[in-house]
Amino acid sequence: MRRIQTLGLGAGALLVLILAGGVSAQRGGQVRQLPPVSMTCPMHPDVIESRPGNCPVCRMSLVPVRLDTSWICPIHTHTTSDKAGSCPICGRPLVEARVAVTYTCSAQPGIDRLDPGTCPDGSPTVARRTLRPHGNHNPQHGGQFFMAADNWHHVEGTYPRAGVFRLYVYDDYARPLSAANLRKVAARVVTEERYDAKTRTTTDIKSFPLRPSRDAAYLEARVTGAALPSEMTAKIKIKPESPEYRFDFTFAAVTREPPRATVAAARSTSTNRPSSAGANPAAALTASPDPAAQGALPAATPIPETMPEILAHLNARNVEIRNLIRDGNFAAVWVPAFQAKDLAVALEPHIGHLSPAAREAAEPALQRLVRFAWLLDAFGDLGNRQQVEDAYAAFARAASDVAKAFGGTP
Amino acid sequence: MRTRVLGFAALLAAAVLTWSVRTDAHKPITSPFTFSDDVLPIVKERCAECHSPGGVAPMSLLTHADTVPWAESIRVELMAGHMPPWRVEGAPGRFRNLAPFTAREMNVLMTWASGGTPPGKPDSEPVAVSKPQWTLGSPDMAVPLRAVTIGGDVQTQTEEFRVPLTGRPLRAVDLLPGNASIVRRATMSIRAIADARAAGINPERLVALWLPGDHPVALDPGTGFQVPAGAELIVRVDYRKTWQFERQAVADQSTIGLYFADAAATEVQVLRATNPGTSESSAAFATTVGEDVRAVALYADPELSGADVRVVAVRPDGASEELIAFRPQAEWIRRYFFREPITLPRGTRIQVTASFDGDSLLPPAAPRSELQPGPRSLSLALNVVRAH
Numbered sequence: 001m002r003r004i005q006t007l008g009l010g011a012g013a014l015l016v017l018i019l020a021g022g023v024s025a026q027r028g029g030q031v032r033q034l035p036p037v038s039m040t041c042p043m044h045p046d047v048i049e050s051r052p053g054n055c056p057v058c059r060m061s062l063v064p065v066r067l068d069t070s071w072i073c074p075i076h077t078h079t080t081s082d083k084a085g086s087c088p089i090c091g092r093p094l095v096e097a098r099v100a101v102t103y104t105c106s107a108q109p110g111i112d113r114l115d116p117g118t119c120p121d122g123s124p125t126v127a128r129r130t131l132r133p134h135g136n137h138n139p140q141h142g143g144q145f146f147m148a149a150d151n152w153h154h155v156e157g158t159y160p161r162a163g164v165f166r167l168y169v170y171d172d173y174a175r176p177l178s179a180a181n182l183r184k185v186a187a188r189v190v191t192e193e194r195y196d197a198k199t200r201t202t203t204d205i206k207s208f209p210l211r212p213s214r215d216a217a218y219l220e221a222r223v224t225g226a227a228l229p230s231e232m233t234a235k236i237k238i239k240p241e242s243p244e245y246r247f248d249f250t251f252a253a254v255t256r257e258p259p260r261a262t263v264a265a266a267r268s269t270s271t272n273r274p275s276s277a278g279a280n281p282a283a284a285l286t287a288s289p290d291p292a293a294q295g296a297l298p299a300a301t302p303i304p305e306t307m308p309e310i311l312a313h314l315n316a317r318n319v320e321i322r323n324l325i326r327d328g329n330f331a332a333v334w335v336p337a338f339q340a341k342d343l344a345v346a347l348e349p350h351i352g353h354l355s356p357a358a359r360e361a362a363e364p365a366l367q368r369l370v371r372f373a374w375l376l377d378a379f380g381d382l383g384n385r386q387q388v389e390d391a392y393a394a395f396a397r398a399a400s401d402v403a404k405a406f407g408g409t410p
Numbered sequence: 411m412r413t414r415v416l417g418f419a420a421l422l423a424a425a426v427l428t429w430s431v432r433t434d435a436h437k438p439i440t441s442p443f444t445f446s447d448d449v450l451p452i453v454k455e456r457c458a459e460c461h462s463p464g465g466v467a468p469m470s471l472l473t474h475a476d477t478v479p480w481a482e483s484i485r486v487e488l489m490a491g492h493m494p495p496w497r498v499e500g501a502p503g504r505f506r507n508l509a510p511f512t513a514r515e516m517n518v519l520m521t522w523a524s525g526g527t528p529p530g531k532p533d534s535e536p537v538a539v540s541k542p543q544w545t546l547g548s549p550d551m552a553v554p555l556r557a558v559t560i561g562g563d564v565q566t567q568t569e570e571f572r573v574p575l576t577g578r579p580l581r582a583v584d585l586l587p588g589n590a591s592i593v594r595r596a597t598m599s600i601r602a603i604a605d606a607r608a609a610g611i612n613p614e615r616l617v618a619l620w621l622p623g624d625h626p627v628a629l630d631p632g633t634g635f636q637v638p639a640g641a642e643l644i645v646r647v648d649y650r651k652t653w654q655f656e657r658q659a660v661a662d663q664s665t666i667g668l669y670f671a672d673a674a675a676t677e678v679q680v681l682r683a684t685n686p687g688t689s690e691s692s693a694a695f696a697t698t699v700g701e702d703v704r705a706v707a708l709y710a711d712p713e714l715s716g717a718d719v720r721v722v723a724v725r726p727d728g729a730s731e732e733l734i735a736f737r738p739q740a741e742w743i744r745r746y747f748f749r750e751p752i753t754l755p756r757g758t759r760i761q762v763t764a765s766f767d768g769d770s771l772l773p774p775a776a777p778r779s780e781l782q783p784g785p786r787s788l789s790l791a792l793n794v795v796r797a798h
Contacts, residue, residue: 049529197767198691341517348513360503366513374520375489 035068035101037114064114066101070129080129093258095138099129137331137381141168142255145331146383148245153177153238155247155383158255163226165189165249167210167219167234179216187236189221195386210234228253231328231385248385250328303342307350311406314343318399321376321392330388333380337395341373344402354405362405368398443522444530445474452515453477456494459623464591466622468652474529485523488516495742496624499735506747507627542590545625546582549667555645557663560592566650571666573643575600579634579671583618583643584626589662594650595741596620598666602638614644615680616791619709619744627747629706633795634671635678643668676795678706683721683762685788692765693788699758703794704751708734711789715740717764721790726757733760733792745793753797762790 039062041055053062070080071094073087085094105111105119106126116125139145143158143166154170169177169185177185192206210219226232229252237244304310320336344366351359351366372395379387443449453461453471460467471477477484487493494510502508511519522528555571580600587593599614617635618626629635645666651658681703685695710719721733734746754760 200767341513344513345517360501363512364500364502364510367511367516370513370516370520371489371491374485374524378489 034116035066037064038067039063040065040067066114068099068101068129070099070101071095072099072129082127102128102130104128137174140170140174140258141166142257143168144249144328144383146247147381148238149382150238150242150245155234155236157232157234157247157249159228159230159232159249159251160255160257162228162254163223165208165210165221165223165226165232165234166255167236168217169219169236169238176217179212182216182219183212184240185210185212185219185236185238186240187219187234189223190233190235191223191226191230193233204235207235210236233385247383248328248330248388249383250385252327303346307347307353307406310343310347310350311403314340314347314399315403317343318396321395325385325388325392328385330380330383330385333388333392334377337373337376337380340395340399341370344369344373347402347406350406358405358407361401365398365401365405369395369402372398441522441525441528443518443525444528445477445522446530446533448518448530449477449522452511452518456509456511456515466591466594466650466652468654473533474527475533478527478529481523481527485520488520488523492739494623495739496744496746497736498746500732504749505734506749507625507744508746542587544584544586544667546584546628546667546669549584550670551576551668552586553666553668555647555664555666557588557661558647558649559659559661560649560651562657562659564651565656566594566648569647569649571645571647573645573666575637575641575643575668577637577639577641578673579636579675579677580617580668581631581634581671581675582626582628582667582669584667584669585618585620585645585647586665586667587622587662588664589660590622592649592651592655592660592662593622593664594648595622595743596645596647596664599644600635600637600641601644602641616709617643621742621744624744627707627745628669629671629675629678630751632672632675633678633706634675636675678793678795679703681705681760681792681794683760683790683792685762685764687787691767692763694761694763695788696759696761699754699756699760699794701756702797703754704797705733705748705754705792705794706751707745707747707793709745709791709793710736710738710743711787711791712738712740712743713786713788714738714764714790715743717766717788719790720763722761722763723752723754724759724761726755751795754794760792762788764788 039049039052041060042063049062054060055062070082071084072080073094080099081094087094103111103113103116103125105121105123107121107123108119111119111125112128113125116127119125137145137147137154139156141156141158141160143156145154145156147154152172154172154174156168156170158166158168160166167187167189169182171177176182187210188204188207189210190204190207193202193204195202206225208221208223210221212218213220223232229250232249232251234247234249235244236247304313317336317340321333321340324330324333324336347362348366351362354362372391375391376388376395379391450472457471459465461469461471463470463472469476469480471480471484484493488511491497496508497510498505498508502510553573555573558567558569560567583598585593585596585598596619597616598618598620599616601614615635620626643666647662647664649662651660681697681699683695683697685693705723708721715738718735718737720735722730723733724730731752733752736746
């Protein structure tokens with residue numbers, strides 16, 4: 001969940017991504033529609049307004065920005081594309097992320113304009129895509145990705161081979177922490193614990209320290225006695241003064257790094273600068289299959305019009321949420337949860353068809369379903385199984401009450 | 411005007427609102443709801459009594475500029491079920507004085523607060539909020555209380571007022587704040603002078619709990635709170651200044667409105683279930699109905715604040731009925747009036763369970779050590795009238 005937050009957003013800290021062979025406003029005779037201009041706060045990037053003014057948080061003057069979605073490599077985030085494809089460096093499938101679009105010149109990268117145009121040397125400007133904070137919540141190593149409750153850091157847990165738990169720690173841009181900062185992280189992975197309902201506290205029974213890898217790219221622990229499928233809990237203090245955060249991971253199988261099918265072909269094109277035509281990563285991107293065509297992005301499903309159909313869809317979403325939680329895929333729960341709450345809102349006008357008693361039960365149940373769908377969304381980000389399961393229990397009760405009130409199958 | 415006229419709005423809408431089934435962790439939500447078109451109508455209807463300029467809440471929510479900084483708080487408060495503050499589980503429709511958000515309203519507010527807080531049309535002047543008024547109509551007798559000034563160095567203050575009564579039964583008592591921005595709550599009780607001399611008996615009998623934004627309910631015709639001869643109304647008003655009035659002296663002169671019942675009105679009595687004292691995190695206690703009655707309202711004593719409270723009536727034939735399930739909030743203790751009186755035959759057990767454990771969705775508002783510093787009496791009251 002995004003929150004208005006204070007981000008130390010120094011310009012120098014921005015991930016400036018120059019799209020190799022970038023997408024200009026006009027390419028191959030096809031005009032690509034410019035992302036519209038929004039106004040944002042230099043210090044609070046979640047503040048987005050449509051007109052000039054001052055940040056409601058810090059009162060700084062808002063600055064213009066063109067916001068867009070882009071496809072980036074989960075590992076090499078300096079590599080972006082305007083379409084789905086594979087990373088030209090490692091071959092991993094690109095993932096969607098939020099970016100700000102500006103226009104620069106290949107020969108003069110210091111130029112940074114809001115609008116496309118012509119460079120001093122007469123060449124057309126190229127698009128520069130700058131990753132936004134929290135613009136990328138995608139796992140980078142095939143694991144499970146959560147956001148810390150500080151709304152700044154992110155973690156990804158993997159189980160790369162039997163008996164090894166690995167934890168990657170990222171910043172607000174989903175960039176790995178620096179080696180120095182990673183070494184400050186105090187963390188352990190817990191495979192067995194006891195919960196005291198009275199005091200609402202847990203006690204570790206079996207835990208293993210997470211230690212930085214030699215290159216400080218991740219934290220790792222040797223875990224004994226873990227058999228797949230396995231549930232593990234990472235408990236970490238990102239800084240000595242930070243509170244301890246809890247992240248619950250479920251591994252049904254050994255984690256696989258994203259495929260590197262085209263690594264060999266693409267490695268020679270590795271660059272974070274506009275590349276020459278002879279080693280053009282965009283060519284690899286362009287040649288990549290379109291996931292939409294492969295069914296990775298199924299067609300949108302409209303909300304049904306009839307009450308029985310809506311109830312059937314609601315039941316299906318409920319089952320979907322339950323299965324995602326069972327599998328520990330908390331970060332994906334928001335999708336069916338949001339679909340369910342949209343169904344609940346769509347059901348509300350049908351209340352008039354119910355008996356007074358059923359209406360009395362249906363109204364609060366629908367409201368609770370909406371509320372707990374939002375709670376599932378919030379908790380799903382944070383990766384705490386207890387919270388997610390409690391939210392689901394409340395959501396499921398509401399869904400059951402809705403089904404009963406509308407005469408469906410709970 | 412749409413605030414988040416973003417290039418990816420269509421993509422996000424496709425992802426979130428039109429059922430794309432991608433399962434990325436990232437949730438780039440963009441609100442299709444704007445403040446002017448969607449949020450403000452809800453706020454005006456539901457929240458403006460307190461959240462308006464001059465209201466008792468610390469922030470007005472009647473303009474986009476005023477509301478945006480509180481978007482995250484709004485999101486959290488709504489998700490936690492803290493606002494509106496007198497939420498019940500189960501069927502709110504069985505109570506006269508409950509009107510929770512609809513599913514749509516909840517969704518609009520959450521989506522807007524989470525999705526970029528778009529303004530829509532530019533802010534105009536805050537809509538005028540009508541001054542507090544007698545929501546039950548003009549009272550049979552209006553009694554101005556003495557003027558009170560809260561000093562600049564004082565943040566909270568409780569004042570007690572004594573209002574002479576005429577001996578006529580009461581259907582309702584209301585309070586009209588003189589300065590709505592500082593009158594935080596009030597209790598109105600009948601103190602029977604004669605009873606006060608009886609040692610060990612609480613000489614006061616609660617007739618009204620006043621909260622901002624909570625409209626009073628009058629007892630049904632033919633019923634009333636009995637007022638012994640010579641009794642007086644004790645009004646305790648809690649004043650609290652918000653940050654806008656820090657270091658300022660602020661004055662109030664509120665007015666009490668009395669609504670009389672027929673002289674022959676059936677008496678509204680109190681049936682109380684009490685736990686004599688517990689330090690446990692949960693408690694169960696009960697009382698038995700001694701004669702055929704109809705329950706018209708119920709309220710929790712402040713000691714039950716923060717507890718998950720469930721009240722069940724178990725009738726002599728074994729049939730049970732949940733009367734209410736709720737979590738009283740310390741700042742918002744109020745009376746819940748049943749839409750239809752509930753018949754409770756003689757011998758009915760009123761069973762109360764209270765748990766202070768909270769859960770991961772709604773953790774206790776304060777550590778239990780603060781909630782329960784030691785054994786404390788827990789009590790829940792039903793207002794009942796004899797069945798004819």
